[in-house]
Structure formats: C-alpha cells, structure tokens
Amino acid sequence: GAGVSQSPSNKVTEKGKDVELRCDPISGHTALYWYRQRLGQGLEFLIYFQGNSAPDKSGLPSDRFSAERTGESVSTLTIQRTQQEDSAVYLCASSLYGAGEQYFGPGTRLTVT
Amino acid sequence: DQQVKQNSPSLSVQEGRISILNCDYTNSMFDYFLWYKKYPAEGPTFLISISSIKDKNEDGRFTVFLNKSAKHLSLHIVPSQPGDSAVYFCAASGSSGTYKYIFGTGTRLKVLA
Numbered sequence: 001g002a003g004v005s006q007s008p009s010n011k012v013t014e015k016g017k018d019v020e021l022r023c024d025p026i027s028g029h030t031a032l033y034w035y036r037q038r039l040g041q042g043l044e045f046l047i048y049f050q051g052n053s054a055p056d057k058s059g060l061p062s063d064r065f066s067a068e069r070t071g072e073s074v075s076t077l078t079i080q081r082t083q084q085e086d087s088a089v090y091l092c093a094s095s096l097y098g099a100g101e102q103y104f105g106p107g108t109r110l111t112v113t
Numbered sequence: 114d115q116q117v118k119q120n121s122p123s124l125s126v127q128e129g130r131i132s133i134l135n136c137d138y139t140n141s142m143f144d145y146f147l148w149y150k151k152y153p154a155e156g157p158t159f160l161i162s163i164s165s166i167k168d169k170n171e172d173g174r175f176t177v178f179l180n181k182s183a184k185h186l187s188l189h190i191v192p193s194q195p196g197d198s199a200v201y202f203c204a205a206s207g208s209s210g211t212y213k214y215i216f217g218t219g220t221r222l223k224v225l226a
Contacts, residue, residue: 004156009154031212033212035216040122040218041218042115042117042119042202042215042216042217042218042219043157043202043204043214043216044216045213045214045215048212048213050212056212056213091156091157093156095212098212101159102159102212102214103156103158103159104149104156104157104158105156106154106155106156107156
C-alpha cells in the first residue's frame, strides 16, 4: 500500500515569503505528526493530530508556524514570513493510532535564502 | 538541552563484523525507547524498540540493550551488511502510551564491503 507522501520534496524560498508544505498520511491512520530536522540535529517534534481531538501544538517554535488537518487525511504545515533559521527538512509521520509505530514520509527540504 | 544524545556522529565497520551504536538519555522518566533507520532522501523507518521492563530485545540481526541505571541503550547489528549503511536515530518517550518521542541527533553507519 501507499506510504506517507509529502510535497514538495524540495522548496527554495526567499526570506519573508510564506510556504505551505503538504502531507498525505497512510489511509486509515488517525494520528499525524510533523517534525523538523535541522542540519546536524535530531528530529524536533512540532505538532500532533489525533482524530477529531484538539491538536498538540506544543512543539511549534513560533506563531509563524501553523498546521491544519482535514479530518483524518491531508495535513498542511504553513510557515509565514520565513526566516533563514527555518531552513530544515520537515518530516511528516502517521500512525494507526496515537502512540503506535510512526511511519515517516520522505520529507520536504526547505531552504530559505 | 539535549535529553537524548548520540555522541558518535559516524561509525565505520567492516562487513560481517558487529556494529554497536550508542545512545544516552538524561530523563529518568523515559521508559520506552526506539531505534529508527534513515536512508538518504527517505523518511526514517522503525527498526526495533524496547520497554524499560526489559534489558534486551532481539529481532534477527538487531539487538537493543538497555541499561537503566546508566541511562544508556545500544543497538547491536550482527553481522553488519553494506545495506545497513544509513543514519540511525534513537528515540525515547515517557511511556509506551505516549506519542511524543524525543530523538537523538543520529549516527551515520557505514559498512565497508
């Protein structure tokens, strides 16, 4: 079956522009996660969606970051007024239920110039 | 403050020999640990996990050891194969029922043919 997909795979943007990253989780997975991996760093938790529950946004680094999820399907991560320190690989993962094994997408490499 | 640390950024091992990847953690509340493997341009994939009620978990060529008193875990790969060349991340969580994993910075393993 299809795994987690993310688009675009690469995004180069100018400082100050907004970007939108997309994640398509595995069908039937109720939980969805966003992570960020900066160069030389581990995966940093950003946000968690579980079904219709309120998302856990505790990992979002600033109010320039937001994410939405439509039901139990697609999620978009939006970064407004991008800064150079936002350059990273943004990874999405989904799991059948919260706390289950997480399946990762290939990531979106964001470069802010 | 890095709660999960992988102090070796890289490791080279001859094919057929043992690979030992190490991970240290600081939070004594962590009680569930995982290892993920990541190939270039792909998302991390789950490899093996261990709960704090155990000190060893084995799956084929992969064995994870947990030393709770030392707050240390290790992943042993025996025998190592060239296809094992990847970045390995350890991750920890506060319980097997939580979705928030804290990831280490990764160790790049290169298995030499």
